[in-house]
Amino acid sequence: MWTDIKILNQYVPKRKLILFIIATFSNAFLNLATALIIQQATEMQGENSVHKIIVFGLSSMLLYAYVAISFLFINYIETSLVYSVSIGMKKTLLKIFTFRKTEFKNSEKISILTNDMQLFIDRFLMQILDIPIYIIMFGVPLIYMLSQNWLMGLLFGIGSITLPFPQILLNKKLSDWGKQLSEKKAVLLQVTSDEINGRTTIIYNNSLTFMLKYGEKKIKDSENAWLWSNVWLQIALAFSMLLKGVVQIVPFIMGFLMIVHGGNLSFAVLLALFLISQQMGQPIQQILLAFSRVQTMKKVCTKIFNILNDNQEISISNLSDSPKDFESLVIRHLSKSFGEIQIFDNFSYTIPFGAKILIKGKSGSGKSTLLKLITDDLQTDQGEIFLQQHEQKTTLSPKDFGVINQEPFIFNGSLTYNLCLEQAFTKKELLEVLEAVHLEEFSLDYLLINNGENLSGGQKIRLELARFLLRKKKLLLVDEVTAALDDSTAKAVRSLIYSLPITIIEVAHHIDDESRYDDIILLERRGTDESYS
Numbered sequence: 001m002w003t004d005i006k007i008l009n010q011y012v013p014k015r016k017l018i019l020f021i022i023a024t025f026s027n028a029f030l031n032l033a034t035a036l037i038i039q040q041a042t043e044m045q046g047e048n049s050v051h052k053i054i055v056f057g058l059s060s061m062l063l064y065a066y067v068a069i070s071f072l073f074i075n076y077i078e079t080s081l082v083y084s085v086s087i088g089m090k091k092t093l094l095k096i097f098t099f100r101k102t103e104f105k106n107s108e109k110i111s112i113l114t115n116d117m118q119l120f121i122d123r124f125l126m127q128i129l130d131i132p133i134y135i136i137m138f139g140v141p142l143i144y145m146l147s148q149n150w151l152m153g154l155l156f157g158i159g160s161i162t163l164p165f166p167q168i169l170l171n172k173k174l175s176d177w178g179k180q181l182s183e184k185k186a187v188l189l190q191v192t193s194d195e196i197n198g199r200t201t202i203i204y205n206n207s208l209t210f211m212l213k214y215g216e217k218k219i220k221d222s223e224n225a226w227l228w229s230n231v232w233l234q235i236a237l238a239f240s241m242l243l244k245g246v247v248q249i250v251p252f253i254m255g256f257l258m259i260v261h262g263g264n265l266s267f268a269v270l271l272a273l274f275l276i277s278q279q280m281g282q283p284i285q286q287i288l289l290a291f292s293r294v295q296t297m298k299k300v301c302t303k304i305f306n307i308l309n310d311n312q313e314i315s316i317s318n319l320s321d322s323p324k325d326f327e328s329l330v331i332r333h334l335s336k337s338f339g340e341i342q343i344f345d346n347f348s349y350t351i352p353f354g355a356k357i358l359i360k361g362k363s364g365s366g367k368s369t370l371l372k373l374i375t376d377d378l379q380t381d382q383g384e385i386f387l388q389q390h391e392q393k394t395t396l397s398p399k400d401f402g403v404i405n406q407e408p409f410i411f412n413g414s415l416t417y418n419l420c421l422e423q424a425f426t427k428k429e430l431l432e433v434l435e436a437v438h439l440e441e442f443s444l445d446y447l448l449i450n451n452g453e454n455l456s457g458g459q460k461i462r463l464e465l466a467r468f469l470l471r472k473k474k475l476l477l478v479d480e481v482t483a484a485l486d487d488s489t490a491k492a493v494r495s496l497i498y499s500l501p502i503t504i505i506e507v508a509h510h511i512d513d514e515s516r517y518d519d520i521i522l523l524e525r526r527g528t529d530e531s532y533s
């Protein structure tokens with residue numbers, strides 16, 4: 001609970017929070033205004049000074065103006081606070097989901113960012129903010145009533161608190177019927193759509209009258225549930241009214257008796273207390289409603305807060321820095337196992353800058369694993385992988401390398417959008433890389449849809465290569481990139497890649513021409529000693 005509040009607090013702008021607290025208090029007069037005016041008017045009964053009447057009229061109008069402004073103020077500040085928190089949380093979630101590997105599937109991540117966050121805002125955040133607003137809307141009038149006459153204030157106050165009781169008591173019935181209504185409606189939808197879609201089957205099987213009766217029964221069931229959920233709601237409201245008659249009229253009568261017996265109470269005050277107590281049931285009802293909504297949101301909140309709690313510093317800024325220069329990529333004393341299977345055992349290898357390396361080996365020998373260890377998608381058990389420049393070691397970061405695989409992701413949007421991904425490049429740079437990868441036939445405005453369904457496999461890979469060229473990185477990891485391409489496209493793509501003056505590490509099964517590689521790492525399945533020539 002504390003951790004949740006601490007996490008939420010990070011996203012709450014403090015200035016808006018202070019304004020919210022001020023607005024909450026200034027809104028307290030909402031339920032007092034009418035009563036105060038009536039009290040004043042009753043006290044002025046028999047007044048014949050025009051000046052006083054005009055002052056009373058003007059001050060009453062001012063009070064209403066103040067109430068209207070406070071109402072606008074609290075609603076604006078509450079919405080604005082939710083707006084800021086929502087932006088902050090969604091920004092962080094998007095950052096976590098796009099940058100970090102999490103246990104969630106992509107569809108779950110999208111659902112958390114959209115559906116769950118919407119529920120969180122409507123049924124948790126707004127409710128949490130509503131609670132203090134309604135507590136003040138109840139508390140301030142109560143204090144006013146007690147200050148006018150503590151005994152009568154107390155009686156009217158207790159009466160107001162009891163007003164939502166019928167609804168609480170009948171809540172179970174109401175929710176049972178509500179549940180039944182949605183179940184019966186779902187059944188009705190299914191049965192009627194089946195009967196309409198399957199009408200010929202029904203007719204040809206001589207079942208028309210039976211099936212119509214069956215459908216009629218489902219209609220009745222659904223309408224019955226609707227009828228009773230409404231009846232119980234009306235019963236709850238009627239009980240509330242009945243109770244109102246008791247808990248508000250009894251104190252009113254007692255107040256009258258107090259006045260008759262010369263107690264310290266004027267009729268003006270009694271009338272004001274009665275009017276105020278009329279307004280006090282609603283805040284109580286809203287507070288209960290808010291608490292019950294917050295309760296139902298426990299699961300969603302826990303999920304969201306757990307993700308946000310795991311938000312260690314994500315340094316995105318240095319990812320857009322320029323890639324590092326290096327003399328060599330060093331793999332030193334690398335060991336990696338998956339359970340019993342030892343993939344690498346004390347494997348060392350140094351790739352000088354500019355070298356073109358082929359990793360080959362039978363299926364399951366660890367080719368993809370090696371790439372993943374280099375990209376840090378997998379953790380080494382032992383050993384290290386680093387870039388070396390002038391005797392200095394630096395760890396690899398995604399800004400230093402590019403990865404091209406069989407299925408590059410193509411975003412919905414123009415070719416420019418797909419190349420730049422919101423980074424700034426000049427039109428000249430874009431045209432140059434398009435020419436380099438032989439995609440010059442497409443205009444920069446060409447719209448790509450559905451993960452590039454309007455591009456061929458080879459064009460997608462060339463687009464990925466163009467993205468890589470734009471970023472001027474010095475290390476390219478190529479994973480089975482030509483496996484899905486026909487021979488001539490595969491040749492063209494590979495020639496293009498190998499004309500680049502950069503370091504290339506390629507994983508491939510079938511290579512016709514191994515002469516273009518400077519070295520080949522041959523991995524053996526489940527071997528303890530990797531051999532390479």
Ligand SMILES: Nc1ncnc2c1ncn2[C@@H]1O[C@H](COP(=O)(O)OP(=O)(O)OP(=O)(O)O)[C@@H](O)[C@H]1O
Binds near residue numbers: 366367
């Ligand atoms: N995340 C993982 N968890 C457990 N085992 C894994 C994991 N990744 C790979 N392996 C195992 O490690 C071995 C090497 O897998 P890897 O994918 O590196 O092989 P590969 O040489 O790329 O094979 P292929 O040519 O079929 O793609 C396999 O036995 C595989 O089952």
